[in-house]
Structures are given as C-alpha cells and as structure tokens.
Amino acid sequence: MEIAKLSAKDIHRWMENMKIEEAGKFIPYLLKDARNSVNKIGKDLEKKLDRHLKEKERIKKLWHYENELIRSGVRQIAGIDEAGRGPLAGPVVAAAVILPQDLFIEGIDDSKKISEPKREALFDIIQEKAIAVGIGIVENEVIDQINILNATKLAMKKAVADLKVQPEYLLIDAVKLADIHIKQYALVKGESKSISIAAASIIAKVTRDRIIRKYDEMYPQYGFAKHKGYGTKEHYESIEKYGLTGIHRKSFLKKIVGEGQNAHGLSE
Known part of the structure; x- marks a missing residue:
C-alpha cells in the first residue's frame, strides 16, 4: 500500500489496526512524507514503538x-x-x-x-x-x-x-x-x-x-472502599465513633478491645 496515496486520517486508522512492531516498519516512510500531519503520525508511532520495546525488555527481565x-x-x-x-x-x-x-x-x-x-x-x-x-x-x-x-x-x-x-x-x-x-x-x-x-x-x-x-456495603460508615481496612486516620475515627465490626482483627486493635468494646462497638 502506498502511503503517499492515503490521507493522514486513513493512515492513522490503518496504523491503529496494526500491531505496534508491524506498524513500526512504516515509520521511515511516514517521516519522509511531505505532509506535516503524516510526519506527526510517524513521530508519535516512533515514541510508541520505543515505549513498547522498553516494556518488552522490562518484561524479559521479569522472566x-x-x-x-x-x-x-x-x-x-x-x-x-x-x-x-x-x-x-x-x-x-x-x-x-x-x-x-x-x-x-x-x-x-x-x-x-x-x-x-x-x-x-x-x-x-x-x-x-x-x-x-x-x-x-x-x-x-x-x-x-x-x-x-x-x-x-x-x-x-x-x-x-x-x-x-x-x-x-x-x-x-x-x-x-x-x-x-x-x-x-x-x-x-x-x-x-x-x-x-x-x-x-x-x-x-x-x-x-x-x-x-x-x-463496605455492609458497613458503609467505616469507609472500607476507600482505605481497604488499613489504619488510616479516617478508619481509626470510624472505630472510635462506631466501635469494632465483625471483620476487624482484634489482635491488631488490642488497646481498643481492652477498653471494653465488643465486635459490634457496644460497651460490655
């Protein structure tokens, strides 16, 4: 396919449907094209290919x-x-x-x-x-x-x-x-x-x-969806206000448990 006969829009659409390494073979032709819009596609593709190759090398090291x-x-x-x-x-x-x-x-x-x-x-x-x-x-x-x-x-x-x-x-x-x-x-x-x-x-x-x-749906007042159960300021404030739930780790909260709250935050 001759790039010179395609519009920049058609080239962009064509490249999007190709695998990055296959599309990379056309970079020299895109950069040599007389149209600035086509040059830009080539430059963007060049950066994308560079990122892809660096990512492949990173993944290779992970193996x-x-x-x-x-x-x-x-x-x-x-x-x-x-x-x-x-x-x-x-x-x-x-x-x-x-x-x-x-x-x-x-x-x-x-x-x-x-x-x-x-x-x-x-x-x-x-x-x-x-x-x-x-x-x-x-x-x-x-x-x-x-x-x-x-x-x-x-x-x-x-x-x-x-x-x-x-x-x-x-x-x-x-x-x-x-x-x-x-x-x-x-x-x-x-x-x-x-x-x-x-x-x-x-x-x-x-x-x-x-x-x-x-x-979080069971205990919306504790903000579990946000802090995922970690010991944030918001989480500790919720425990202080509402007490412990059935999913709290009492061994992580010995001081609070020792103060006499049961698993539902009610004083014993």
Missing part, C-alpha cells in the same frame, strides 16, 4: 528466575504473593499463578505500583492467559487465633492447593512454606523481580479489594 528454572528442566512454576497483611480489618488473601513460558503482559508489575483500574484490567488478562490460578483466603478470626504471619502462610498454602495444575516449583514473595512438598524459593521483593509473583500480587490484591468493597 529471569522463571527462565533459570525452565533451563534446569522445571516447567510448572507457580508465583505466590499475598495482599492484606497490614490492615486492621478483613482477610489476608494469597494467590498462586502459573504462567505459560515467555508470556508478554504489557504493564504487569508489583500491584502496589499499579492504579486500581489498571490492576482490574490486568486481573482479567492474567485470568485469561494463565495456565492456572489459585486463591487462598484466611479470615480475620483465624488471623486473631494464629497471628498474621502464620495466617499469610496458610493463605499461600490454600492458594497452592487451589491450583488446577500441580506446580513443580514455587517462587514466593519473601516467605518460606513448611509442610509443603514442593521445591521453593523465597524471593525478597519478588513482586518486582518475578513475573509469576507480580501476577500473583495483582490477583491477590484485586480479589481482596473486591471482598472489601462488599464489606
């Missing part, structure tokens, strides 16, 4: 640990991460994700570095593309009984058990799991170093946020 294991003969590698260790209320949620080799998911990263709308979009992509996804949830009552670290490990074990495909190796964000007969490696800040752990961090975060939004 480092998985590829090392694949080269050693391991195939089914599950990345594991959790969401909700720090909040004053709600469950801790863990996810385990097995991805197909060399999968490219643009924008995937540590869930804390991604906006909520982007996390939701990536959640759907991961669910669609992953070989298997497992979820583990441990509620606040159990957290109070066994402490948050043990509850986190329990949630991770549940996530592994929930996988439809048996993993051969576990890459876990900073935690080692006992009593589980699968080889594993605890990777500090793993959600920024491993694509499988990054995927798990997104699945866990979005799953927990959706649970918390349901709690």
Whole structure:
C-alpha cells in the first residue's frame, strides 16, 4: 500500500489496526512524507514503538528466575504473593499463578505500583492467559487465633492447593512454606523481580479489594472502599465513633478491645 496515496486520517486508522512492531516498519516512510500531519503520525508511532520495546525488555527481565528454572528442566512454576497483611480489618488473601513460558503482559508489575483500574484490567488478562490460578483466603478470626504471619502462610498454602495444575516449583514473595512438598524459593521483593509473583500480587490484591468493597456495603460508615481496612486516620475515627465490626482483627486493635468494646462497638 502506498502511503503517499492515503490521507493522514486513513493512515492513522490503518496504523491503529496494526500491531505496534508491524506498524513500526512504516515509520521511515511516514517521516519522509511531505505532509506535516503524516510526519506527526510517524513521530508519535516512533515514541510508541520505543515505549513498547522498553516494556518488552522490562518484561524479559521479569522472566529471569522463571527462565533459570525452565533451563534446569522445571516447567510448572507457580508465583505466590499475598495482599492484606497490614490492615486492621478483613482477610489476608494469597494467590498462586502459573504462567505459560515467555508470556508478554504489557504493564504487569508489583500491584502496589499499579492504579486500581489498571490492576482490574490486568486481573482479567492474567485470568485469561494463565495456565492456572489459585486463591487462598484466611479470615480475620483465624488471623486473631494464629497471628498474621502464620495466617499469610496458610493463605499461600490454600492458594497452592487451589491450583488446577500441580506446580513443580514455587517462587514466593519473601516467605518460606513448611509442610509443603514442593521445591521453593523465597524471593525478597519478588513482586518486582518475578513475573509469576507480580501476577500473583495483582490477583491477590484485586480479589481482596473486591471482598472489601462488599464489606463496605455492609458497613458503609467505616469507609472500607476507600482505605481497604488499613489504619488510616479516617478508619481509626470510624472505630472510635462506631466501635469494632465483625471483620476487624482484634489482635491488631488490642488497646481498643481492652477498653471494653465488643465486635459490634457496644460497651460490655
């Protein structure tokens, strides 16, 4: 197709329907075109291609640990991460994700570095593309009984058990799991170093946020949809005004519990 015979509008529409690397082959012709409007399309496309190639290189680095294991003969590698260790209320949620080799998911990263709308979009992509996804949830009552670290490990074990495909190796964000007969490696800040752990961090975060939004409907005066159960000034003020709910972690709020409020905020 001859670019010189197309209008800038038609060229723009044509390029939008092409994959970025395929469209990139036409950049030299767009930049040489006599029309400024077509030159601009070429320059914009050049910037877009540069961003895309840099993103591909970033994702390639995220495959480092998985590829090392694949080269050693391991195939089914599950990345594991959790969401909700720090909040004053709600469950801790863990996810385990097995991805197909060399999968490219643009924008995937540590869930804390991604906006909520982007996390939701990536959640759907991961669910669609992953070989298997497992979820583990441990509620606040159990957290109070066994402490948050043990509850986190329990949630991770549940996530592994929930996988439809048996993993051969576990890459876990900073935690080692006992009593589980699968080889594993605890990777500090793993959600920024491993694509499988990054995927798990997104699945866990979005799953927990959706649970918390349901709690927000049950307890609208606490603002759970906004702070997700974390210890914000607004949250503490709501607890002081309304007391504790059935989803609050009493072990995280010992001082308030000690002052004689029951789970519904009524003085005993």
